Structure formats: structure tokens, C-alpha cells
Amino acid sequence: MPHNIVFSPIAEELAAIAREIADKHVRPAAAKYDKAQEYNYEAAKAVAQAGLFKTFIPKEYGGHGAGILALARVTEELAKADSGFGVAFAVNALGSFPILVGGTEAQKQHWLPQIARGEKFVAFCLSEKYAGSDASGLAVTAVEDGDDYIISGEKKWTTNGGVADIYSVFCVTDPTSKSRRISAIVVEKGTPGFTVKKVENKMGIRCVPVVETHFDKVRVPKKNLIGEKPGMGFKHAMMTLDLARPGVAAQAVGAAQGALDLANVYSNRRVQFGAPISSHQMVQKMMADMGMKTEAARWLVYAAAAAADAQAGNVSKMAAMAKCFATDVAMEVATDAVQVFGGYGFMEDYPIAKYFRDAKILQIYEGTNQIQRMVIARSLIKDCAELDHLKPFIPTEVQQTYRADLAPIGKS
Numbered sequence: 023m024p025h026n027i028v029f030s031p032i033a034e035e036l037a038a039i040a041r042e043i044a045d046k047h048v049r050p051a052a053a054k055y056d057k058a059q060e061y062n063y064e065a066a067k068a069v070a071q072a073g074l075f076k077t078f079i080p081k082e083y084g085g086h087g088a089g090i091l092a093l094a095r096v097t098e099e100l101a102k103a104d105s106g107f108g109v110a111f112a113v114n115a116l117g118s119f120p121i122l123v124g125g126t127e128a129q130k131q132h133w134l135p136q137i138a139r140g141e142k143f144v145a146f147c148l149s150e151k152y153a154g155s156d157a158s159g160l161a162v163t164a165v166e167d168g169d170d171y172i173i174s175g176e177k178k179w180t181t182n183g184g185v186a187d188i189y190s191v192f193c194v195t196d197p198t199s200k201s202r203r204i205s206a207i208v209v210e211k212g213t214p215g216f217t218v219k220k221v222e223n224k225m226g227i228r229c230v231p232v233v234e235t236h237f238d239k240v241r242v243p244k245k246n247l248i249g250e251k252p253g254m255g256f257k258h259a260m261m262t263l264d265l266a267r268p269g270v271a272a273q274a275v276g277a278a279q280g281a282l283d284l285a286n287v288y289s290n291r292r293v294q295f296g297a298p299i300s301s302h303q304m305v306q307k308m309m310a311d312m313g314m315k316t317e318a319a320r321w322l323v324y325a326a327a328a329a330a331d332a333q334a335g336n337v338s339k340m341a342a343m344a345k346c347f348a349t350d351v352a353m354e355v356a357t358d359a360v361q362v363f364g365g366y367g368f369m370e371d372y373p374i375a376k377y378f379r380d381a382k383i384l385q386i387y388e389g390t391n392q393i394q395r396m397v398i399a400r401s402l403i404k405d406c407a408e409l410d411h412l413k414p415f416i417p418t419e420v421q422q423t424y425r426a427d428l429a430p431i432g433k434s
């Protein structure tokens with residue numbers, strides 16, 4: 023791998039602004055928006071005014087051009103205060119990446135500056151009721167009709183649905199093709215036939231809406247097809263996830279740090295057996311493990327984000343590793359933080375329970391952690407092709423009985 027992880031001055035500046043906004047507008051209101059299941063428009067406005075939506079947008083489209091590492095730092099700061107608001111912020115990048123990685127120059131000039139200014143919020147519509155982990159099984163169709171596409175069907179789990187103005191929608195444009203079956207098309211809020219239906223009642227991240235989006239013969243101009251030609255949607259989706267997964271991982275680091283900080287404060291003040299519980303060795307072990315895991319996750323996330331910025335060859339593997347590791351850590355740390363709080367940790371009166379509820383989704387969305395492990399394992403198997411020089415160091419009988427035709431992926 024190794025990449026030198028050096029934060030640009032702009033990344034540091036944006037992270038500091040994010041921390042300020044998190045302290046002023048996000049943390050104090052987190053419980054209120056969680057309970058009401060309402061979007062925190064006030065904090066989103068502050069984020070827009072401070073220029074944080076510009077973070078990942080290239081300079082030529084009105085952004086800061088600060089890259090994925092800066093995006094990770096900003097997301098981490100927001101998620102530390104409220105994991106739900108961290109998602110509400112990061113999903114704008116997720117929805118914008120298909121335009122960024124696959125859009126034509128005209129499309130980028132049209133949509134990205136509005137997103138950078140925070141005038142338009144974005145959503146990413148890939149998943150469907152019957153197509154989750156297996157994104158190749160999509161059923162929403164887009165059929166050509168003169169200068170337009172007509173989109174029909176339903177998407178499931180659209181984060182930011184209803185709040186967003188711009189939707190990157192993955193549709194089947196060629197049902198007969200295996201490799202070029204899917205295209206991404208931008209659908210704007212208010213387009214006739216496009217509606218938000220079921221608003222999900224979630225366990226966590228309750229301040230950001232997750233909805234079903236319905237497309238009833240929605241007519242959109244062909245110029246909304248992302249890219250020059252149809253059939254590139256699956257590739258655009260995978261490229262998007264490579265860029266977005268360090269962002270989910272950064273949400274996880276923020277969430278873990280937020281839970282750890284609360285547990286730290288509590289354990290130093292809660293007295294049992296005549297001493298702060300932080301002096302009891304078993305609590306110390308929990309705190310030490312939480313601290314180590316959070317720090318390990320943080321630096322893996324930065325490495326993955328740096329790999330994305332460097333367009334390194336191993337970006338998919340790094341993104342999957344960071345997503346999987348950091349989100350597992352967030353769940354473990356949030357669980358232990360509740361344990362440190364004892365009975366109070368189980369009560370909704372205090373934010374620590376919300377960290378626990380919010381952490382679970384991180385292991386599920388943008389590819390479950392089982393899927394991340396598949397990506398990582400396949401990538402490791404491919405790496406084996408470069409390890410021929412180690413063959414003499416495995417048992418002779420294993421070398422002799424090796425069958426290339428049984429190798430799971432390529433030469434190994």
C-alpha cells in the first residue's frame with residue numbers, strides 16, 4: 023500500500039469548521055431530531071453556508087477540490103456528534119459520485135456547482151426490494167422513447183429521499199445484455215410520476231429519511247443519462263462505492279470516537295466501590311480496547327481515502343477493508359460504551375444509547391460487511407499472482423497437487 027497520509031491545509035480547515043458546526047448545531051439537537059425523525063435543516067444550512075458541501079467537488083465545478091481524505095475528515099467530525107447527521111451529509115457525496123465519475127462535461131457543469139453550493143441535496147437509488155447485495159438483479163426499467171427515457175418501477179431504501187432534489191437512479195436500459203444492462207439516470211424532484219412513498223421507521227440514524235421511491239412512467243430527457251452512452255451504470259455504481267465507502271468508514275470512526283469520549287467522561291466520574299470506575303481494571307480493559315480499535319480504524323480509513331485520492335490500483339480492496347473494519351469497530355465500541363454506562367447506557371435519556379442504535383446500519387449499507395469480506399478475499403486471491411516467489415516455501419506435495427483449473431480467480 024503505503025501512502026503518505028498528509029492532510030492538506032484545506033482538509034484541516036474544513037475539519038475544524040465541521041467540528042464547530044457539530045458542536046453548535048448538531049450535537050445539541052441530535053436527540054430532538056432523532057425522536058421526531060426529522061431532518062436537521064438548520065445544521066444542513068450551516069454546513070452549506072460554511073462551504074462543506076464543496077469539499078469533494080473539483081474546483082472547476084465550484085468546489086474545494088479537497089478530495090476523499092478531506093471528505094472523510096469532515097464526515098468524521100459531523101458523525102462524532104450525531105451519526106445520523108453524518109449520513110445526511112455523506113449521502114450527498116454518494117449521490118453525486120455517479121455524475122463525478124461517469125458524467126459528461128456538460129452534466130458536471132450543470133449539476134455539480136448547485137450541489138457544491140448546497141442548493142441541491144442528492145440521493146443514490148440503487149437498491150430495490152429484490153435486489154440488495156446482488157445489485158446486478160435490478161428491475162426498475164428505463165425505456166427509450168424519442169428524446170426521452172421512461173422510467174418505471176420502485177426503489178427501496180433511498181436515504182435522503184424527499185429531502186433530496188437530485189436522484190441518481192440505476193435502471194435497466196438493456197435487459198438482453200449481461201455486461202451493459204444498467205444505466206444511471208438523473209431524476210429531479212418534482213418530475214411528474216416520481217414520488218416518495220413509504221418513509222421507513224428505523225432503529226437508528228432517524229434524523230435522515232430513508233424511503234421508497236416510486237417511478238410511474240417518469241419521463242426524463244436523454245440528456246439526464248449519466249455519461250455518453252447507456253450500459254455504463256454498473257461500472258459507475260462500483261466506481262461510486264469505491265469512493266463512498268471510505269465515507270461510511272469515516273462515519274463509523276466518528277461514531278466510535280463519539281461513544282468512546284462519552285464513556286471516557288462517564289467512567290472518570292462514576293464512583294463505585296469508593297473509586298471512579300475508570301480505576302477498575304476490567305473497565306480499563308474495555309476503554310483501552312475501545313481506544314485502540316478506534317485509532318486503528320481511523321488510520322485505515324485515512325489510508326483508504328488517500329488511496330482513492332491517489333487513484334491507486336488497490337482502491338476497491340482498501341475501501342472495502344476500511345468500510346468493514348471501521349464499521350465493525352463502531353458497533354463494538356458503541357456496545358462497550360453502553361456497557362461502561364451500566365444501566366444508564368440502556369436508557370434513551372442519554373445519547374449513548376443512540377450511538378449504539380446508529381452504529382448497526384453502518385455494517386449493513388453501502389454493501390454489507392459480508393460483501394466487503396468477499397471483495398477483500400477476492401482481491402487477496404488476485405494478489406496471489408504476484409507471490410510466485412513464495413511457492414518454494416509451501417509443502418512440496420501441495421505444490422505438486424496444485425490444479426490451476428480449480429483456482430477461484432485467475433492465476434494463483
Ligand SMILES: Cc1cc2nc3c(=O)[nH]c(=O)nc-3n(C[C@H](O)[C@H](O)[C@H](O)COP(=O)(O)OP(=O)(O)OC[C@H]3O[C@@H](n4cnc5c(N)ncnc54)[C@H](O)[C@@H]3O)c2cc1C
Binds near residue numbers: 179388391
Ligand atoms: C437505513 C438504510 C439506508 C440505505 N440507504 C441506501 C441508499 O441510500 N441507496 C441505496 O441504493 N441503498 C440503500 N440501502 C440499501 C443497502 O445498501 C442494502 O440494505 C444492503 O446492500 C443489503 O441489501 P439487502 O438489505 O437487500 O440484504 P440482502 O442482500 O438480502 O442480504 C441479507 C443478508 O445476506 C447476506 N448475503 C447476501 N448475499 C451474500 C453472499 N453472496 N455471501 C454472503 N452473505 C450474503 C448479507 O450480507 C446480509 O447479511 C439502505 C439500507 C438501509 C437499511
